[in-house]
Amino acid sequence: MALYGVLGDIHGNVEALEAVLAALDRRGVRRLLCVGDVVGYNADPDACIALLRARDTQVIAGNHDLIGTGQLGFERCSNKARYSLKRTRRRLAPASVAWLAALPPSLLIEDRFALVHGGVRDVQLYMSTPQHIRRNAEFLRADFPTARACFFGHSHEQRLYGVAGEEVRELPINGVYHLAPEQLYFVNAGSVDAQRKRSHKLAEFAVFDSSAWTVEFHRVRYDAAATEAKAAAGGYRITPLLDRLYTWRRRLLPA
Numbered sequence: 001m002a003l004y005g006v007l008g009d010i011h012g013n014v015e016a017l018e019a020v021l022a023a024l025d026r027r028g029v030r031r032l033l034c035v036g037d038v039v040g041y042n043a044d045p046d047a048c049i050a051l052l053r054a055r056d057t058q059v060i061a062g063n064h065d066l067i068g069t070g071q072l073g074f075e076r077c078s079n080k081a082r083y084s085l086k087r088t089r090r091r092l093a094p095a096s097v098a099w100l101a102a103l104p105p106s107l108l109i110e111d112r113f114a115l116v117h118g119g120v121r122d123v124q125l126y127m128s129t130p131q132h133i134r135r136n137a138e139f140l141r142a143d144f145p146t147a148r149a150c151f152f153g154h155s156h157e158q159r160l161y162g163v164a165g166e167e168v169r170e171l172p173i174n175g176v177y178h179l180a181p182e183q184l185y186f187v188n189a190g191s192v193d194a195q196r197k198r199s200h201k202l203a204e205f206a207v208f209d210s211s212a213w214t215v216e217f218h219r220v221r222y223d224a225a226a227t228e229a230k231a232a233a234g235g236y237r238i239t240p241l242l243d244r245l246y247t248w249r250r251r252l253l254p255a
């Protein structure tokens, strides 16, 4: 049992990842868990991978990691994601491709909590409603019968859900939350990358104490302007014209 930093949806944003790692260092958190989407959208996928590897982070594959390495197609991607992932495919170092390709789809840690990216059985599912959580709680009970908590990402919003039988409750994310041992929890630590967020440009993560069975959500500042400038210069941002072209192509040539 230990203190874990839980992060995900880094999306090649090394400024945001460095800010999160510095915040975790200040709190003395040494063990890191990552729920996937290490690459995509931003210009520093190799640097993000290097930082995670240097800290022996336990990482699972997100849809961007699978698409960026050609293990999954672009069919369920937005235009923005598709464009930046094409750039990511061209830029990733061979060693990064090999590392991403070897990531597991999920993990069970300490026999008590699971990491998944989107849904428990669908890496591209956005778990954003109590109905999604209810359905995925069934999958979790079937696939990870000993798990009492499930950490997920993909939807890029900090969320905490408690599940008791068929009832799903969304819980407050301010302060230290004590998880009840008899309940099941779904936890989204948020998105390290905040470039596409309108509400704020803060990198999100959580600290999970598997001894005390508590979770605490955090947000930290990073140099979002520097990230954006690098992404634009590196060709990771779709132009309005190409955006329209992608949409027309999608309508004319449905998958």
Ligand SMILES: [Fe+2]
Pocket: 009, 011, 037, 062, 064, 154, 155, 156
């Ligand atoms: Fe993501």
Ligand SMILES: [Fe+2]
Pocket: 037, 062, 063, 064, 117, 153, 154, 155
């Ligand atoms: Fe994702």
